[in-house]
Amino acid sequence: SLDSRAREVFATAVRAVQPDTVVRQSIERKEDVITIDGHKLRLKNNLHLVGFGKAVLGMAAEAERILSDHLVKGVISVPHGIQESLRQHGKSSIEIIEGAKHNLPDGEAQKAAEKIKELASGLTEKDLLLVLISGGSALLPSPVPPISLQEKLDVTRRLAGAGATIQELNTVRRALSLLKGGGLAHFAHPAQVVALILSDVIGDPLDLIASGPTVQTEIWHEEVLSVLERYNLLDSVPVSVKEVLGKPGPRWDKKQLEGAQEACVINAVIGSNSIALTSAGRRARELGFRPVVLSLGVSGDVKLVSRLYGLLAQFACSQKEPPPEIAAELLRLGPDVGVETWDLCRTMKVLDESRSEGWGATCLLAGGEPTVELKGKGKGGRNQELALRVAVELQGMDLPPKGPVFLSGGTDGQDGPTEAAGAVTDAGLCEEATTQGLDINGFLDNNDSFTFFSKLSSGQRLLVPGLTCTNVMDVHVLLIP
Ligand SMILES: Nc1ncnc2c1ncn2[C@@H]1O[C@H](COP(=O)(O)OP(=O)(O)OP(=O)(O)O)[C@@H](O)[C@H]1O
Numbered sequence: 001s002l003d004s005r006a007r008e009v010f011a012t013a014v015r016a017v018q019p020d021t022v023v024r025q026s027i028e029r030k031e032d033v034i035t036i037d038g039h040k041l042r043l044k045n046n047l048h049l050v051g052f053g054k055a056v057l058g059m060a061a062e063a064e065r066i067l068s069d070h071l072v073k074g075v076i077s078v079p080h081g082i083q084e085s086l087r088q089h090g091k092s093s094i095e096i097i098e099g100a101k102h103n104l105p106d107g108e109a110q111k112a113a114e115k116i117k118e119l120a121s122g123l124t125e126k127d128l129l130l131v132l133i134s135g136g137s138a139l140l141p142s143p144v145p146p147i148s149l150q151e152k153l154d155v156t157r158r159l160a161g162a163g164a165t166i167q168e169l170n171t172v173r174r175a176l177s178l179l180k181g182g183g184l185a186h187f188a189h190p191a192q193v194v195a196l197i198l199s200d201v202i203g204d205p206l207d208l209i210a211s212g213p214t215v216q217t218e219i220w221h222e223e224v225l226s227v228l229e230r231y232n233l234l235d236s237v238p239v240s241v242k243e244v245l246g247k248p249g250p251r252w253d254k255k256q257l258e259g260a261q262e263a264c265v266i267n268a269v270i271g272s273n274s275i276a277l278t279s280a281g282r283r284a285r286e287l288g289f290r291p292v293v294l295s296l297g298v299s300g301d302v303k304l305v306s307r308l309y310g311l312l313a314q315f316a317c318s319q320k321e322p323p324p325e326i327a328a329e330l331l332r333l334g335p336d337v338g339v340e341t342w343d344l345c346r347t348m349k350v351l352d353e354s355r356s357e358g359w360g361a362t363c364l365l366a367g368g369e370p371t372v373e374l375k376g377k378g379k380g381g382r383n384q385e386l387a388l389r390v391a392v393e394l395q396g397m398d399l400p401p402k403g404p405v406f407l408s409g410g411t412d413g414q415d416g417p418t419e420a421a422g423a424v425t426d427a428g429l430c431e432e433a434t435t436q437g438l439d440i441n442g443f444l445d446n447n448d449s450f451t452f453f454s455k456l457s458s459g460q461r462l463l464v465p466g467l468t469c470t471n472v473m474d475v476h477v478l479l480i481p
C-alpha cells in the first residue's frame with residue numbers, strides 16, 4: 001500500500017543517518033593513519049574523545065570500535081535514560097554521564113561539561129581530540145562566571161518559551177558559555193581537534209549546531225542584547241548576565257586566547273537531513289516513485305506548512321492543467337514556510353511533467369522543522385499535528401481514490417513528548433474520524449494530536465519506530481499515485 005511504502009521511505013531516511021553508519025563512513029583507517037574529511041592524521045596512542053548529544057552514544061561506540069587501540073580516555077554527555085544500549089559493547093575507556101532531563105541543562109550535564117573541559121585542557125600538541133556532536137547545547141552547560149547554571153537555564157528557558165528560534169537561542173547561549181562558540185577548541189589547544197557533527201539545524205550551520213563548541217565565533221554583545229530585547233527580556237535578565245554582556249572582550253583569559261588563534265580544528269558534518277533524504281529518494285525510486293526533494297528547510301507554523309502540502313497535492317493531482325491560482329498561492333506561501341521560490345518552481349515543473357508526460361507516481365520529499373503554536377493542554381507533537389492538518393487540507397479536494405498519502409516524522413523517533421515519531425494520513429482520514437465519533441477540530445484546538453491518532457483506528461496511522469538514536473530533524477513524504 002502507499003501507507004507502507006511511505007513508512008519504508010521514512011525508515012530508509014533514518015537508517016542512512018544511524019550514528020554508527022555515519023561514523024564508519026567518515027573515518028577511514030589504514031594501520032595507524034586515519035583520514036577524515038580529506039585530512040590525514042597519525043595515531044600514536046594519543047586519542048582522546050568527548051561528545052554531547054542525542055546520537056552520541058552510538059557515535060562513541062563506533063568510534064571506539066574503530067580506534068580503541070589508540071584511545072586514552074573519553075567523556076560523553078548524553079540524555080537521561082539512553083545508556084542501557086551501550087552496555088552490550090563491553091569494556092569502554094569512555095565515561096558516560098547522563099544529564100539534561102527534558103532537554104534542559106542540569107547539574108549532571110554541568111558535571112559532564114566540567115569533565116570535558118578538564119580533559120580538553122590537559123591535552124598537548126601530541127594529542128588528538130575527537131569531538132562527537134549531535135546537537136547537545138543542553139548537555140554542555142558551562143556558564144561564564146559569575147553566571148550560575150540556574151540563571152543561565154532561566155534565560156534560555158524564557159527565550160525558548162517566548163518563541164525564539166534555535167539561531168537566536170544559540171546566539172545567546174554562545175555568549176554566556178565558556179565552552180560554546182569555539183570554547184572547547186580553545187581549551188583543547190594545542191591538540192589537534194576533529195569534530196564529527198550530526199546536524200540538527202536547517203542549513204547545517206557549524207557555529208549554531210550545539211552552539212558551535214569547536215567553531216571559533218566572534219561574540220557581538222549588541223547582537224545578543226538585541227535578541228533579548230526582541231523578546232522583552234532585557235530588563236529582567238539576572239545581574240550576572242548583564243555583567244557578562246556588559247564586559248567587552250573575550251570570554252577566555254589572555255593565555256587561552258593566544259592558543260585560540262592557532263587552534264587546529266577540523267569540523268566535518270557527517271550526517272544531516274540532506275543525507276537522509278538522498279537515501280530516502282533512492283528507496284522511493286526502487287519502490288516505483290519518481291523522487292523529488294522539495295526543500296531541506298521547511299519551517300514556520302504547521303498550519304501554513306499543511307496548506308503548502310495540500311496545495312502541492314492538489315497541483316499534482318489535477319486532471320488537466322492546474323488553475324494558475326494554485327501556483328500563485330504556493331509562491332506566496334513559500335517565504336513563510338522556508339521554501340525558496342526556485343525550489344517551488346522546480347518541484348511544480350516535475351509534478352507538471354509527471355502529469356502531462358505520464359511519468360507515473362511521484363515521491364515528494366522534504367526536511368526541516370516546522371513549529372506549533374501551543375494553545376491547548378493536549379498531548380502531541382509538530383509532526384502529528386502537521387499530518388493531521390494535511391489530512392484536513394486534502395479533505396474535499398478532487399483527488400484520485402488511492403492517494404495521495406502524507407507522512408511526517410521526527411528522525412529521532414520522538415515527536416514532542418509522545419511515544420510516536422509522527423503519523424501517516426490521507427484524504428480519507430476525516431471520514432474515518434467522523435465514523436468513529438472523533439472531532440478533529442476539537443483535538444487540534446487542544447494540541448492533542450497524539451490522543452487523536454491513538455484513538456483513531458486503534459492507532460494504525462501513528463508512526464512508531466521507537467527511539468532511533470539519531471537526530472537530523474523531521475522528514476516529510478508526500479506520495480502521489
Ligand atoms: N501537544 C503538542 N502538540 C504539538 N506540538 C507539541 C506539543 N507539545 C510539544 N510540542 C512541540 O514539540 C517540540 C518539542 O519536541 P521535541 O523534543 O521533539 O523537539 P525538539 O527538541 O525541538 O527537536 P529535536 O527533535 O530536534 O530534538 C516543540 O516544537 C513543541 O512546540
Ligand SMILES: O=C(O)[C@H](O)CO
Nearest residue numbers: 135136137209210211
Ligand atoms: O542543542 C542544540 O543547540 C540544538 O539541538 C541545535 O544543535
